Amino acid sequence: MSRRLPVRVAGALLAGLMASSAMAQQAADTVSPESASAMPAAFKNLSPEAAAALAAKTAGEPVKAKDWMIAAANPLAVEAGAKILKAGGSAADAMVAVQTVLGLVEPQSSGLGGGAFLVWYDAQTGELTTLDGRETAPLEADPTYFQDEAGEPLKFWDAVVGGRSVGTPGTPKLMEAAHQRWGKLEWAPLFKDAIALAEGGFTVSPRLASLVAGDADRLGRFDATKAYFFPGGEPIKAGDTLKNQDYAATLNSIADNGTKDFYDGLIATDIVDTVRGAPGNPGLLSATDLKIYDIKERKAVCADYRDRKVCGMGPPSSGALTVGQILGTLDAYDLAKLGPKSAEAWRLIGDASRLAFADRGRYMADSDFVPMPTKGLVDPAYLKTRSDLLKGDDALPEVAPGTPPWDHARLMADDESIELPSTSHISIVDADGNALSMTTTIENGFGARLFVRGFLLNNELTDFSFRTQKDGLPIANRLEPGKRPRSSMAPTIVMKDGKPELVVGSPGGSRIIGYVASAIIAHLDWDMNIQAALAYPHLVNRFGTFDVEENTAATELAAPLEALGYKVNPRALTSGLHAIAITSDGLEGGADPRREGIALGN
Numbered sequence: 285m286s287r288r289l290p291v292r293v294a295g296a297l298l299a300g301l302m303a304s305s306a307m308a309q310q311a312a313d314t315v316s317p318e319s320a321s322a323m324p325a326a327f328k329n330l331s332p333e334a335a336a337a338l339a340a341k342t343a344g345e346p347v348k349a350k351d352w353m354i355a356a357a358n359p360l361a362v363e364a365g366a367k368i369l370k371a372g373g374s375a376a377d378a379m380v381a382v383q384t385v386l387g388l389v390e391p392q393s394s395g396l397g398g399g400a401f402l403v404w405y406d407a408q409t410g411e412l413t414t415l416d417g418r419e420t421a422p423l424e425a426d427p428t429y430f431q432d433e434a435g436e437p438l439k440f441w442d443a444v445v446g447g448r449s450v451g452t453p454g455t456p457k458l459m460e461a462a463h464q465r466w467g468k469l470e471w472a473p474l475f476k477d478a479i480a481l482a483e484g485g486f487t488v489s490p491r492l493a494s495l496v497a498g499d500a501d502r503l504g505r506f507d508a509t510k511a512y513f514f515p516g517g518e519p520i521k522a523g524d525t526l527k528n529q530d531y532a533a534t535l536n537s538i539a540d541n542g543t544k545d546f547y548d549g550l551i552a553t554d555i556v557d558t559v560r561g562a563p564g565n566p567g568l569l570s571a572t573d574l575k576i577y578d579i580k581e582r583k584a585v586c587a588d589y590r591d592r593k594v595c596g597m598g599p600p601s602s603g604a605l606t607v608g609q610i611l612g613t614l615d616a617y618d619l620a621k622l623g624p625k626s627a628e629a630w631r632l633i634g635d636a637s638r639l640a641f642a643d644r645g646r647y648m649a650d651s652d653f654v655p656m657p658t659k660g661l662v663d664p665a666y667l668k669t670r671s672d673l674l675k676g677d678d679a680l681p682e683v684a685p686g687t688p689p690w691d692h693a694r695l696m697a698d699d700e701s702i703e704l705p706s707t708s709h710i711s712i713v714d715a716d717g718n719a720l721s722m723t724t725t726i727e728n729g730f731g732a733r734l735f736v737r738g739f740l741l742n743n744e745l746t747d748f749s750f751r752t753q754k755d756g757l758p759i760a761n762r763l764e765p766g767k768r769p770r771s772s773m774a775p776t777i778v779m780k781d782g783k784p785e786l787v788v789g790s791p792g793g794s795r796i797i798g799y800v801a802s803a804i805i806a807h808l809d810w811d812m813n814i815q816a817a818l819a820y821p822h823l824v825n826r827f828g829t830f831d832v833e834e835n836t837a838a839t840e841l842a843a844p845l846e847a848l849g850y851k852v853n854p855r856a857l858t859s860g861l862h863a864i865a866i867t868s869d870g871l872e873g874g875a876d877p878r879r880e881g882i883a884l885g886n
Contacts, residue, residue, distance in 0.1 A: 329487075333366075334359045337875075337882040346815040346865070346872040349885025353871040354378060355862035356710045357393070357791075357881040360486060361385035364477035365712065366884045368469065375712040375720035376404075376466035377474055380459045382710050383724060384478035387455075387739055388531055389486055390880075391730075392495050393708040393791065396534065396546070397555075397741040398726035399454035401597040402462060403584060403775045405784045407717030412777065414597050416580040417458030418768040419451030419744040422568040427762045429568075430750040437750035445502050446565025447558070449732050449743035451769070452573045455724060456543045461579040466718065475539040482532035482738070485525040491880055493522040495729060502733050506562070509735040531738025547574045551737055558736040587612045587662040589778075590808060592785065596721070596776040598658060599651035600767075602644045603723075603774025603797060605661050609640035610801045612667035613674065619809040624820065625837075627844035632674055633805065634825035634850070637798055638683045639670050641826045646685035649760035650768045656760070660688030679849035683828075707773065707791030711862045713871055719784040719864075721775035723791070744769055774800045778808075786814075788863035790876070795831070798824035799859040807865065814865040815874035815883075822857040825850070833857040 330338070337347050338359065347353070352369045356362045364385045365378035379402075387395030394400070402415040421429075429448070430438050443449055463471055496503065497519045504510045512528070513520055520526055537545050545551045552574045559567040585598035587608025594611055596604030613636040622629035647656055660666055666688045673680065707725035714720075726732075726742040734741040747769035752762040761770040772794040778786035786807060790799040799822065806817035821836035823845075830845050832838040834854035842852045861876040864883070873883025 330359050331363060334363050334882060334884060337362075337884050341815065341875050341877060341882060344815055344819060346813050346874050347883040347885055348870060348872055350870045351715045351886050352713060353864045353873045353883060353885035354382070354710075354712045355864055355873045355875050355881065355883035356382050356386065357708045357860055357862065357879050358386060358389045358489070359880070359882050360389050360477075360481065362882050362884050366886075367477065368474060369712075369714055370886065371469065373469040373474075373714070374466050374716065375714040375718045376462040377469045378712050378714065379710055379720055379722060380463055380474040381477060382712075383455065383459060384475055384535060385481060386708055386710075386724070388478055388482050388528060389489065390492060390708060391740050392492065392726075393706055393729070394455070394724035394726055396456050396739045397453050397731065397736070398724065399451070399742065399744060400458050400722055400724035401601055401603070401771070401773050401775050402458060402720065402722040403596055403777050404462070404466065405719040405777055405779075406466070407719075410782060412584040412586075412595050412779070414582050414584050415458055415461055416582050416597070416600070416768070417454035417461075418600055418771060419454055419742055420573065420577060421451055421745055421748070421763050421765055421767050421769070422570060422573050423765045424568040424570060425745075425763060425765055427752040427764060429763050430746070430748065440746065441502075442565070443746050443750070444728055444743045445505060445733050447560060447562030447567030447569070447732065447734065448565050449745045450559045450567050450569050450734065450741045451744040452569060452577045453555075453742060454577065454579065456538060456546045457577060457579050460543050471542070472539040475535045479532050479535050479539070482528045482535065485527040488520050488522055488524040488526050489880055490522040493520055493524075496520055499730055503730060505564070506734055508558075509733055509740075512735055528738045534737045534739065547577060554736050555741065558734050559741065562732075562734060585658065585662065586779070587667075588664060589615055589804070591780065592808070593779040594776060594804065595779055596774055599648060599656055600769065601771040601773050602648040603772055603800070604776065605648060605658065606640045606644050606772070606797045607774050607776065607801050607804075608662045609643060609667065609670070610636045610797070611804065612662060612664065613639060613671045614805075615667070616671050617674070619805060620811070624806065624810050625841070627841055627848060630823050630830070630841060630845065631679065631848050633802065634823070634830055634845075635674055635680045635683070636670075637801070637825050638680065638828060639673065639686070640797075642683045642685045643688070647688070647760060649770050653764055653767045654760045655690070657688040657690045660690055663689060681849070706793070707796070707860070709775065709789035709791055709860060709862045711787040711789065711864045711873075713784070713787060713864050713866060719777055719787050719866075721777050721787045721789050723773035723775045723789045723796070725773065725791070747771060772796045776800055776804070778804060784866055786863060786865050788861065790862070791860040792858070794826060795824050795857065795859070798822070798826065799861055803861055803863065807863075813874075814863050814872050818861040818863060818874045819877050822859065824857060829853050831855055831857060
């Protein structure tokens with residue numbers, strides 16, 4: 285018997301979310317309730333199909349299609365990708381169009397100056413693989429890069445703003461690598477929409493305007509950044525038409541010549557000069573760092589859940605491992621019977637997450653630099669030992685890293701790195717059945733606040749631990765020359781019987797892991813349609829405190845969770861989930877109501 289969430293319930297939940305003051309500006313990346321209600325007006329030139337997709341999201345209904353589907357964070361970007369898919373392009377082709385528009389219309393979240401992780405299912409071969417486009421640390425940097433003269437960690441914001449935090453960007457080469465492997469259309473036309481919007485201007489969305497106004501001090505520290513986001517000395521406003529001729533020129537260069545000039549030419553020179561010349565906080569990124577940067581194809585990490593395999597990006601991301609650990613630890617428990625309103629269900633989910641985050645802090649980092657028990661962390665026998673810890677009837681009084689089986693062992697200390705919410709996610713299924721899940725970022729909202737050639741540079745290096753060791757043991761996620769910082773990005777493809785069933789991911793800093801795991805549970809265990817699963821109020825527990833999404837139904841669980849022994853913190857939890865469910869009847873797409881995106885298909 286179907287347990288799909290009724291449309292009236294999904295609509296009520298969605299209305300509550302959109303009306304919630306919890307949507308007020310969060311530290312890095314949020315949309316206010318006023319912004320939410322103004323979204324259709326901000327995209328008044330949308331196609332009828334895109335306007336219908338916005339209406340479906342508001343009503344709590346998934347968008348349905350037979351041939352292809354795309355879900356991403358901005359309607360203009362989704363429309364650009366849809367044009368490519370309509371023209372017979374692959375999911376990789378469409379991703380290039382989507383990413384280049386996103387870098388223009390939501391520059392605070394992702395773009396050419398950042399990095400990304402991509403998970404790909406190849407319909408022809410039936411194989412999964414991943415591309416690692418994560419930024420790298422400068423070769424001139426050492427493990428004490430984020431410490432003062434006394435060896436103490438720098439304050440977070442002192443490290444972020446300026447050149448010190450900038451790693452070698454990976455997104456342009458990732459787009460190129462994906463197109464070379466899986467593209468069907470010519471390269472240059474994929475940039476057409478982004479170039480036209482940059483040259484002719486796009487309408488500033490409420491979300492972008494509110495974020496610029498809320499970050500005026502940091503954005504105003506650098507002349508080029510200030511000139512773009514504060515023309516005439518005033519912050520850009522929702523409804524303004526904003527042009528970016530420098531971005532159009534950069535895209536034209538990449539469209540005509542690939543990424544050569546970006547990594548070994550005039551664009552590269554300007555990036556290096558901007559980083560090394562950043563007033564007050566210069567960095568060490570060099571021409572050599574850009575010249576030697578490359579994309580790494582890595583084996584997908586998969587974990588068993590129910591009769592599926594949940595697959596995603598392995599190290600240097602902690603996303604697939606930690607999501608997989610949470611779900612694998614829960615596999616023995618009947619969450620479907622407990623239901624989404626059960627405090628017992630959330631006790632299990634919350635403590636499974638705490639156990640997974642303990643392992644994350646101890647073991648997970650760039651496995652090219654440190655040994656990692658990657659297989660052992662998602663080994664079913666090991667996860668059974670973690671699952672057994674949940675057999676009580678209240679909150680675990682404390683959690684600690686486990687002892688997964690190792691291929692080769694090395695003692696490590698627990699990490700202390702900070703990862704704030706920002707980022708963006710793209711889910712695509714093309715007409716050939718290929719599936720793409722890609723999470724893309726410049727880390728914190730507006731990254732390092734350095735603007736060059738029409739795009740912002742990342743602050744990805746602050747995802748490293750500022751400390752290098754603890755109690756004489758090295759920290760796995762310490763900075764090292766050429767190393768890629770650990771991430772929580774969790775682009776995911778859920779496989780059933782060897783074929784994709786769900787393509788999903790989200791922004792949100794280290795809470796990405798909880799958002800993705802909960803969305804999978806809501807869809808698979810609680811049988812919600814994909815739009816309802818993405819809209820369902822959040823409850824996230826990483827380190828002991830239960831964050832519950834304020835002004836939503838999640839707060840009704842606050843007292844029961846406190847009775848189980850948890851500290852509960854109502855707060856804004858602004859995910860940006862985008863997902864596609866692949867069913868026997870076709871494709872169903874969903875877009876997070878907390879953001880401006882849509883799903884669109886045919």
